[in-house]
Amino acid sequence: MEKIAIVLRKSETENKFREVILGAFKQDGFVDIHICSGFFQERGKYFASNCFIANAAKISCKRNVNTVGVYNGIWKGDFDSFVAGLRKIKCSCGTPLNVIKRKIKRYHWHAKIFIASDSNGPQLGVIGSSNITSRAFGLTTAWNFEADVILWNDSNNEHWVQSTQSGRSVDLVSR
Ligand SMILES: [Zn+2]
Numbered sequence: 001m002e003k004i005a006i007v008l009r010k011s012e013t014e015n016k017f018r019e020v021i022l023g024a025f026k027q028d029g030f031v032d033i034h035i036c037s038g039f040f041q042e043r044g045k046y047f048a049s050n051c052f053i054a055n056a057a058k059i060s061c062k063r064n065v066n067t068v069g070v071y072n073g074i075w076k077g078d079f080d081s082f083v084a085g086l087r088k089i090k091c092s093c094g095t096p097l098n099v100i101k102r103k104i105k106r107y108h109w110h111a112k113i114f115i116a117s118d119s120n121g122p123q124l125g126v127i128g129s130s131n132i133t134s135r136a137f138g139l140t141t142a143w144n145f146e147a148d149v150i151l152w153n154d155s156n157n158e159h160w161v162q163s164t165q166s167g168r169s170v171d172l173v174s175r
Contacts, residue, residue, distance in 0.1 A: 006148075009143065033115070040081075049082045060091045079101075124152045
C-alpha cells in the first residue's frame with residue numbers, strides 16, 4: 001500500500017528529509033536513485049557529498065545515481081563538486097559508483113525530488129521544499145522551516161523501516 005506523509009521541520013535536531021534520504025542511500029537494494037535539487041551545497045564548512053559518502057551502501061556496483069540540477073551559474077561549481085564527491089564512492093568489490101550528472105542548459109532547475117527504486121520500481125520518494133544545502137539537509141543551528149512530502153510503498157516495509165533507521169513510520173504518519 002502506498003503511503004504519504006507531509007513533514008514540516010520544526011527543530012534543529014530532527015530532520016526527516018535528511019534521515020529518509022540518507023537511510024535510503026545506505027541500502028543495497030535500491031539500484032536506481034534520483035537526486036534532483038536547485039542547490040547542492042559544497043562550500044564553506046558544508047559539503048553535502050560527505051554525508052552521502054558517510055552513508056554509502058556496501059554494495060553499489062549495480063546502482064545508478066541520477067543527479068539533476070542546478071539553479072544558476074553560482075551553484076554550478078557546487079553541483080560539479082557534489083557529483084565528483086559521489087563518484088569517489090566504491091562498491092565493496094571496488095567498482096566506482098555510477099553517477100550520472102544532468103544539468104539543464106538554461107539553469108533555473110528548482111525541483112527538489114528524491115526517488116529510490118529497487119528492481120520492482122520506485123519504492124520511496126521525497127518532494128521538497130528542501131534542497132541539498134546545509135540549512136535544509138544539515139543539522140546545523142542555522143536551519144530552515146522546510147516542508148517535504150514523503151511517499152513510500154508500505155508493502156515493502158523492510159525498505160522503509162531501514163530508511164527511517166528506527167522504524168518510526170507510524171509515528172511519522174500520525175503527526
Ligand atoms: Zn560490487
